[in-house]
Amino acid sequence: MTSSRRYSDQDVEHYDRPRRRGSRPRTKERPTYDDAVDGVVVTVDRGRFTVVVGGQQIWAVKARPLGRKGVVVGDRVRVVGDVSGAEGSLARIVEVEPRTTVLRRTADDDDPVERVVVANASQLVVVTALADPEPRHGLIDRALVAAYDAGMAPLLCLTKADLADPETLLATYRALGVPWVVTRRDDDGLGGLAELRERLAGRASVLLGHSGVGKSTLVNALVPDAGREVGQVNAVTGRGRHTSTSALMLPLPGADDTPDGWIIDTPGIRSFGLAHVQPEHLIEAFPDLDEMTEDCPRGCTHAADEPECGLDEAVARGEADPDRVASFRRLLDARSVPPYLV
Structure with a gap:
């Protein structure tokens, strides 16, 4: 006789009834997840997660017992199920490890709803162009506030130094002791990349900035197979168009094909609410x-x-x-x- 049960004894959903508030587990024998493996979430797309497990990308969904607990890029998770990474395979995220840092923003300064941008990053790289488009101190200041509030180390990355002198902008932030790197386009490609790579080595770094400042160009130079789309600045508005539509965590290539840190490319933003900062x-x-x-x-x-x-x-x-x-x-x-x- 064929069983009509929706879940087998091996499925975590077999042990929970999430549909009715206050309902009790069907059994006290809860899953121990002894066979769960550790992974890191590198992308999130409409409820599907790309997770790196043992150096290999797999696809996963969030297990029902996690409820409304959010899972974001950078989260360290434990997964069960099919972790082969084969086409059509799908694992389940059953646990989210405690976060060391959380980069938050709100839609506006009077919005009580916080949105977690990235978890477990140790450095926030504020990317700003020195020209085309002109630097906007408001976002830089807000990004620094968010970094300090999250317990992350800030780094200013000034791009397009071939178009303008960086000293004017640096004079504004030197008193805060914020470290910086400067990149420029030259005949050999992108100058200043070695110093930036040195600052990124061994860390998980979030790249944040307005559209058009050169974030995707930097990512493609640092991770040659990243394939991030590069946009142009609108000549009328002086603003770039969004080329990155979702956060993406990429391994920074090191010796012997082992990651020498991680970089997280975020979508270009035009607002950064700080209602959560005291x-x-x-x-x-x-x-x-x-x-x-x-x-x-x-x-x-x-x-x-x-x-x-x-x-x-x-x-x-x-x-x-x-x-x-x-x-x-x-x-x-x-x-x-x-x-x-x-």
């Missing part, structure tokens, strides 16, 4: 300034218009660099500028 958390990214605010009045946001702020008193005593304080406050102010104007 001023008291932001200043913790600057231990020297944070120490100077210990005697601030309760509720002090450390903005320029705050009375009796410890930062002002430290500047008056000559204990704080006024340029560094001003740069920090510019990051604070970035939270109040509508994200679609950056």
